[in-house]
Amino acid sequence: MDMVLLDWTRMGKTYCLAGVVRHNGQLRVVRPLPITGRTAPVRNIGWSPFLMDGHSRWEIFELIHPESADPCPPHLEDLWVRGMRSRRIFADSALRRAILQATLAQPGEPWFGAALTTTRASAYLMPRTGLRSLISLVVPAHAIQFTVSWREGAPEADYRVSLAVPELQGRSLPVKDHFLLRRAELASDAAEGRIQALSFAVAQMGEQVVVRLGLSRSFQSTAGRAESVCWLMADGFFSFNDPQC
Amino acid sequence: MSSHAIVARLLDRLHQVRELLGQELLAADANTRFVDALDSMGFVEFLALVAEDYGVPVETIEQAAGRRYGSVGEFAAALDAAGLSFGHNIPPQARSASDGIPASAFRTQKASAWLAATAAKLPANRQPASAINALLHRPPGWLEEHAGIEARYLWGEDDPLDAAAHTAQDCLRQAELSPSAVGALLVTSEAPPLLTGLAAALHARLGLPTGSAALEIGGACTGFLSAVWTAQHLLSDMAAVLVIAIEAPSRWLPLSPTPVGEAAALFGDAAAACLLTAQSVCGNSLYLRDIVLGTDGAAGPLLRVEMAAGRGAELHMDGIALAHRAVRTMAESVQNVCTRNSLAVDQLASVIAHGGNGRMPALLARRLDLRPQQVHSETTRTGNLGSTSLPVAWSARTPSASHPVVWAAVGAGLQWGAALFDART
Numbered sequence: 220m221d222m223v224l225l226d227w228t229r230m231g232k233t234y235c236l237a238g239v240v241r242h243n244g245q246l247r248v249v250r251p252l253p254i255t256g257r258t259a260p261v262r263n264i265g266w267s268p269f270l271m272d273g274h275s276r277w278e279i280f281e282l283i284h285p286e287s288a289d290p291c292p293p294h295l296e297d298l299w300v301r302g303m304r305s306r307r308i309f310a311d312s313a314l315r316r317a318i319l320q321a322t323l324a325q326p327g328e329p330w331f332g333a334a335l336t337t338t339r340a341s342a343y344l345m346p347r348t349g350l351r352s353l354i355s356l357v358v359p360a361h362a363i364q365f366t367v368s369w370r371e372g373a374p375e376a377d378y379r380v381s382l383a384v385p386e387l388q389g390r391s392l393p394v395k396d397h398f399l400l401r402r403a404e405l406a407s408d409a410a411e412g413r414i415q416a417l418s419f420a421v422a423q424m425g426e427q428v429v430v431r432l433g434l435s436r437s438f439q440s441t442a443g444r445a446e447s448v449c450w451l452m453a454d455g456f457f458s459f460n461d462p463q464c
Numbered sequence: 465m466s467s468h469a470i471v472a473r474l475l476d477r478l479h480q481v482r483e484l485l486g487q488e489l490l491a492a493d494a495n496t497r498f499v500d501a502l503d504s505m506g507f508v509e510f511l512a513l514v515a516e517d518y519g520v521p522v523e524t525i526e527q528a529a530g531r532r533y534g535s536v537g538e539f540a541a542a543l544d545a546a547g548l549s550f551g552h553n554i555p556p557q558a559r560s561a562s563d564g565i566p567a568s569a570f571r572t573q574k575a576s577a578w579l580a581a582t583a584a585k586l587p588a589n590r591q592p593a594s595a596i597n598a599l600l601h602r603p604p605g606w607l608e609e610h611a612g613i614e615a616r617y618l619w620g621e622d623d624p625l626d627a628a629a630h631t632a633q634d635c636l637r638q639a640e641l642s643p644s645a646v647g648a649l650l651v652t653s654e655a656p657p658l659l660t661g662l663a664a665a666l667h668a669r670l671g672l673p674t675g676s677a678a679l680e681i682g683g684a685c686t687g688f689l690s691a692v693w694t695a696q697h698l699l700s701d702m703a704a705v706l707v708i709a710i711e712a713p714s715r716w717l718p719l720s721p722t723p724v725g726e727a728a729a730l731f732g733d734a735a736a737a738c739l740l741t742a743q744s745v746c747g748n749s750l751y752l753r754d755i756v757l758g759t760d761g762a763a764g765p766l767l768r769v770e771m772a773a774g775r776g777a778e779l780h781m782d783g784i785a786l787a788h789r790a791v792r793t794m795a796e797s798v799q800n801v802c803t804r805n806s807l808a809v810d811q812l813a814s815v816i817a818h819g820g821n822g823r824m825p826a827l828l829a830r831r832l833d834l835r836p837q838q839v840h841s842e843t844t845r846t847g848n849l850g851s852t853s854l855p856v857a858w859s860a861r862t863p864s865a866s867h868p869v870v871w872a873a874v875g876a877g878l879q880w881g882a883a884l885f886d887a888r889t
Contacts, residue, residue, distance in 0.1 A: 338484070340512035340522075341505060366523065368531040370507060372499035379508060391508050391522070410531040447486075450505050 233265025293349030431455035494537030612822020616732030616847030647702025652687030685875030687851035732847030736855035813866035818873035819843025
């Protein structure tokens with residue numbers, strides 16, 4: 220089974236990946252998970268940078284021995300695989316556009332198949348609800364605003380984005396897009412410089428930007444900590460007209 | 465605000481966010497580092513709360529902190545150094561020009577509410593019990609003896625909306641606030657003078673900003689407390705909420721020598737308003753320490769309003785059972801709100817009570833083991849004023865610095881409530 224790699228996000232020291240496969244003539248989003256983590260209590264299992272660095276989004280990978288995972292809403296895209304092997308080719312522009320188009324949120328329907336709960340600053344879905352964990356939105360570039368801050372001692376800065384869309388009303392989503400973050404990190408060590416770099420990168424995408432939205436994994440409740448919710452995150456930013464890496 | 469107070473407020477917010485995220489309380493102090501106390505998602509919630517406290521966008525907070533967050537104490541110092549002070553979104557131009565209460569007076573207490581001003585207005589047209597008895601074909605003294613009511617007031621040709629707007633304007637004057645400071649208008653009425661658009665009509669007469677909400681709150685005779693309860697919650701997001709109660713039963717309940725017509729005679733017209741603010745704005749502001757509401761729909765048949773065949777409406781009630789239940793329920797509400805706040809009823813300076821009839825306040829005093837003078841009601845003088853009875857009684861009492869006080873009401877539904885006001889800071 221071949222997958223076009225679409226979402227490449229940071230999850231601690233590993234990467235969380237998602238892509239699109241053809242299934243019965245349709246484009247279907249999948250989240251490949253290394254089968255070595257099958258017994259983990261929560262599927263927050265990432266891919267090692269040793270395996271993934273040097274590759275890119277829109278690259279086509281063969282999914283080795285894919286097996287459907289037990290449904291775990293909203294992450295119904297989960298797929299166990301024994302590995303991923305690059306085909307060393309990329310999806311062409313037409314396929315990229317088709318993928319972005321196919322993953323757009325449907326007007327008038329809840330983005331993830333269930334209504335998001337909003338907090339003051341963010342939004343989330345309760346675990347075990349919803350029909351999907353990844354969607355795409357088309358957002359005007361001018362409606363995208365980044366901030367960067369540091370909690371001293373944290374392994375990396377907190378990157379957030381506000382999307383001026385009615386459903387979010389300026390709420391602030393964590394930015395997990397590995398490629399965008401890497402671009403900001405290379406541009407500057409200072410927060411203001413990184414904000415500029417993020418803004419510049421999005422401005423270069425044209426007037427219409429596809430923002431990939433995803434839901435975080437919840438984790439198990441532990442002593443002193445309730446089960447986590449599935450937070451809304453910004454997983455990727457693409458030009459709608461010319462979706463590049 | 466002192467640096468110590470800022471730290472205390474920030475720690476309060478930090479705990480609030482941890483609670484929101486289902487995390488256990490943390491022994492935190494000024495030296496607590498944010499990275500140890502909040503994860504990325506918690507931290508963004510925390511910043512939003514702090515921005516709300518200061519009445520500024522999150523970006524302003526981020527800039528004040530230089531986008532770096534070490535310890536709580538360092539953050540407090542950065543906010544202080546940036547010249548930010550706790551505020552609550554009242555722009556300076558929203559203040560009346562007459563007096564110089566500083567903008568810092570609007571520092572917010574999260575989820576706290578203050579009764580800043582109250583005003584009431586009765587119609588000019590007084591209808592004495594003797595006239596009512598005549599209309600009911602009852603002998604002289606019947607209404608006084610039967611219901612403890614000596615008179616009621618009727619709007620007649622007066623415009624009830626004008627009267628209600630006048631009371632609200634009076635409240636704003638007392639608090640020295642302009643209409644633009646009002647975040648929401650809550651209007652309650654058991655017998656409204658306007659069938660639709662009542663809140664919007666009053667909103668227009670007051671010249672409130674088009675961006676401020678105008679809501680109609682139900683609850684019959686408990687409507688005023690329902691509105692205050694709602695206002696308290698709204699005040700976490702806005703600086704001031706106006707509550708208006710307006711009653712025009714004379715437009716709905718015609719008197720006649722029938723049981724239905726006699727029930728109508730218990731009710732009088734009135735209008736009243738109060739202004740609730742997120743912070744004390746004047747010397748006699750009273751702190752809303754607690755408010756409880758209750759509902760028992762199964763007891764609804766005790767008092768029913770039905771459309772009359774001819775005109776208006778008919779009020780049917782099981783008078784004795786209703787009065788008994790009402791007194792008991794109000795007494796329990798008063799005791800409940802006191803118990804919740806570690807108060808004994810005898811520590812109350814007074815109780816402001818809704819009176820379904822003129823006898824109920826005295827019965828309530830007896831049930832609560834208070835002196836009759838400690839329970840205030842205007843029902844004897846005005847009849848049952850529905851949702852306006854509490855602010856009318858409060859406005860009519862001899863001003864006193866004694867506190868705490870409880871306002872209590874019970875109404876059709878059945879619904880009931882009690883609000884505890886105190887003068888704490």
